[in-house]
Amino acid sequence: MLVDDHGLFRAGVRAELDGLVDVVGDAGAVDEAIDCIVERDPDVVLLDVQMPEGGGAEVIRGVAPRRPAVRFLALSVSDAPEDVISIIRAGARGYVTKTISGPELADAVRRVASGDAVFSPRLAGFVLDAFAGQEEAAPAVADPELDQLTAREREVLRHIARGYLYKEIALRLGISAKTVEAHVSAVLRKLQLSNRHELSRWAVQRGWVE
Amino acid sequence: MVSVPDTQPAPLRRDRGNAVLGGVCAGLAPRLGLDPLVLRVGFAAAACLGGLGGFLYAICWVLLPPGGGDERALMARAIGRRESWMVASGLGLLVLAVLLLFRAWGLWIGDAVVWPLVLATGGGALIWRQSQGAEVVAPAAREAARPGGGAGRPRRILRLARPSLGIVALGAALVVGAALVFLWLNGALVPDRDVTLAVLVVVTALTLILAPWWLRLTRGLTEERAERIRTQERAELAAHLHDSVLQTLALMQKRAADPREVAALARRQERELRAWLNAGSRRERGASLAAALEAAVAEIEDAHGVPVELVAVGDRTLDERAEALVAATREAVLNAVKFAPMAAISVYAEVQDGRAEVFVRDRGPGFDLDAVPPDRRGLRESVLGRMERYGGRAAIHTRPGEGTEVELVMAA
Numbered sequence: 001m002l003v004d005d006h007g008l009f010r011a012g013v014r015a016e017l018d019g020l021v022d023v024v025g026d027a028g029a030v031d032e033a034i035d036c037i038v039e040r041d042p043d044v045v046l047l048d049v050q051m052p053e054g055g056g057a058e059v060i061r062g063v064a065p066r067r068p069a070v071r072f073l074a075l076s077v078s079d080a081p082e083d084v085i086s087i088i089r090a091g092a093r094g095y096v097t098k099t100i101s102g103p104e105l106a107d108a109v110r111r112v113a114s115g116d117a118v119f120s121p122r123l124a125g126f127v128l129d130a131f132a133g134q135e136e137a138a139p140a141v142a143d144p145e146l147d148q149l150t151a152r153e154r155e156v157l158r159h160i161a162r163g164y165l166y167k168e169i170a171l172r173l174g175i176s177a178k179t180v181e182a183h184v185s186a187v188l189r190k191l192q193l194s195n196r197h198e199l200s201r202w203a204v205q206r207g208w209v210e
Numbered sequence: 211m212v213s214v215p216d217t218q219p220a221p222l223r224r225d226r227g228n229a230v231l232g233g234v235c236a237g238l239a240p241r242l243g244l245d246p247l248v249l250r251v252g253f254a255a256a257a258c259l260g261g262l263g264g265f266l267y268a269i270c271w272v273l274l275p276p277g278g279g280d281e282r283a284l285m286a287r288a289i290g291r292r293e294s295w296m297v298a299s300g301l302g303l304l305v306l307a308v309l310l311l312f313r314a315w316g317l318w319i320g321d322a323v324v325w326p327l328v329l330a331t332g333g334g335a336l337i338w339r340q341s342q343g344a345e346v347v348a349p350a351a352r353e354a355a356r357p358g359g360g361a362g363r364p365r366r367i368l369r370l371a372r373p374s375l376g377i378v379a380l381g382a383a384l385v386v387g388a389a390l391v392f393l394w395l396n397g398a399l400v401p402d403r404d405v406t407l408a409v410l411v412v413v414t415a416l417t418l419i420l421a422p423w424w425l426r427l428t429r430g431l432t433e434e435r436a437e438r439i440r441t442q443e444r445a446e447l448a449a450h451l452h453d454s455v456l457q458t459l460a461l462m463q464k465r466a467a468d469p470r471e472v473a474a475l476a477r478r479q480e481r482e483l484r485a486w487l488n489a490g491s492r493r494e495r496g497a498s499l500a501a502a503l504e505a506a507v508a509e510i511e512d513a514h515g516v517p518v519e520l521v522a523v524g525d526r527t528l529d530e531r532a533e534a535l536v537a538a539t540r541e542a543v544l545n546a547v548k549f550a551p552m553a554a555i556s557v558y559a560e561v562q563d564g565r566a567e568v569f570v571r572d573r574g575p576g577f578d579l580d581a582v583p584p585d586r587r588g589l590r591e592s593v594l595g596r597m598e599r600y601g602g603r604a605a606i607h608t609r610p611g612e613g614t615e616v617e618l619v620m621a622a
Contacts, residue, residue, distance in 0.1 A: 121556060125521035128560070161521045162569045162615075163556035 001040065002026035003033040003059060004048035004075070009098070013046065013075075016102030021109050030054055034062035041067060043113045046105075047092065049076040049083045057090035064091060073112045075105075081126050088191050094118025116181045117188040124161040127187060128154065149187065156183045224271070234270045258317075264305070268331050302332070326392035333384025336377055454482055474515030481508060497528040499566060502536045503559055510540065514547050516555065524561035526622075534600040535566055535620045541592040542570040542616040550574020550614065564622025573613040579606060593618070 001024055002010050010026045017023055024040050027033035030053045037045055037059070045063075047056040054061075060072055074092040076083060084095050093112050096105065097120060108118045119127075131149045149157070159169040166184075170177040224237040235249035242249070256263025309328065312318055393406075458479040465471045500522040507520045526532060539557065546555045553574040560567050590606075593616060597604040602620035 121521045128523045162558040163571045
C-alpha cells in the first residue's frame, strides 16, 4: 500500500511497481491511511515521512495497536538525519529515498515483506555515526547489548554504506546472506528499542532533536 | 551609472559613525555646510556661557534619530557597554560638578531654572533612550528568529537593553520631580497643597485613561514589525526560488529530449536546494574533510552529469594530508566516470580517531589489474602515488565483471 500526500508521486510509484508488486491501495492523508491499512491489511506499506498532521510516524503509531503485523518501509524525498531517525524509531523497517528505481524499490518491498530490514547506504552511515563514540561509554549503561554495535554488525553496516548488496557482503565476509540479514535486523532493533542517552545525545548534539 | 541630482535634502540625523559624543555636530554639519569641528567648538563655547550649549546639545541628541552606521560614538566605544551605569553616574557627577562651578563663578541663570531643567533633561533623556533602544533590538531579535538562531556565528550583534519598565519609570519620575522642584523653588507649591493634590490626581487619572490606548498602540507596532519581518523573509525565499529553481525547471523543459541532461540538472538543483534549506539548521561547518569531499563530488557530478552517492561518517579538519586524500578521491571518481560510464558510483568516507578511509566503488565492467600495460598507469600514479607521498596507502580491488573499488587510507 502507498501512503503519500503527493498524488502525482503515488501514481508514478504505482506505475513503476505494476507487475512487480501487488499494490492494493493508496492514501493521501494520515487518517485516511490508518483506516485504509486497517481495512485492507497489506503486507507492506510504503510510507512518506513528511505529511501534514504528524507524518509517517503518526500513521505507524495509529496502525500498530490494531494491525501489528503490517510492516512499514519509509520512502522519502528527504535524507535528513532527523527524518530518518524519527521514522525508524517509530517502527519502520527500512528507509529508501524517492530517487530509487522501480525494480530496486520492488526488491526492497519484498525484503521488508519477508521480515528483513532495508538500509540505504546513507542510513547505514547515520547509524555508524550514531554508534561511533561508543568505546568510552559510561560504565552504568542500562543494557550494554542494546547500546553498542558488535564488531560484526559494524562491519556489515560499513559494507552497506559502501554500496554493497547483501549477497556481495555475504561473499566478502564469508558468511551466508541470511546471517547478513540477521545482523541488519539486529541493528534495526537496537535503533528502535534503545532510547538511550547516546542516541539522544548524538541527535541533540547535532541539533536534530530538541 | 547616471547620477541623479540630490533634490531632496537628506533627513536630519545624528551621525554616529563620525561621532565624538553623540554625533549631533557630525550630523548637523553637512546640512549647515560647516565643518563639524566648528559646530563642536560653538556648542562648547555656548556651554561655557551659562550652560545653554549643553542643554541645546542634549535636546538635539534626543530629538535627532541615530543614523550613519552602526559604529558607536568615540566615547561609547572607548568605554564599552558593561559599565553603562557607572558611566552614566560618572557623567552625571561631572555635569553636576561643572554646573556647580558655574554657580560659584556667577555664570548662572538662576537656581529656580537650572536645577529643574537639569532634572527634566535627565529624565527625558532616559525615556527617549529607552524608546530608541526598542528599535535597535528588533534586528537582533530577527537574527535569532532565523532558523538556527544565529548560534555560533561570530558576528557581533549590537545589543541594547530591552526597554525596561524600571528605567522608563525612573525617567518619568525625574521629569515629574523636575516639575515639582521648579514649582517649589518658585514658591508656587507652598500656599496650596490642595492644588498639588488635585494636579496629581488629575495626572494619575489621565494616565489610567490613556494606558489602554497606549498599550494597544505598542502591541500594534509589534505586530506590524513581525509582519514586516515575515514579508521580508518571504521576499528572500521568492528571490532564491526564482533565481535557482525556476531557471532549472525552464532549462529542463528545453532539454527534455535528453533524459540524462534532465536528470543531471534535476540532481544538481536538488542538491543546491537541500543545501540552502539546511544552511540555517545544521551547524556550520568550516573547512573539513567531509565538506571538501562533498564539494569535490558535487563538482564532478555537475561537470559530467553522473550521479555520485556520498556517505560520510565522522569528520576531521582539512590539513595537507586530508587535502591529498580529497584529491586522490577525486581522481578515483573521475576514473570511475571515465571507465564505468553508465554505472552507479558510490563514495563512502569514514573518519575514526583522525584516521580517514575512503572507498570509491562503481559497478562498472571492472578490469584486470595485472593486464594494465605500464604506460597506461594513470590511476596508479595519480591515486596510489599521491597517497603514498603523504604517508597513506591505497589499494585497488577489481575483477572483470565485478566492478571496481578503490580503497584510500590516510593516517591521522
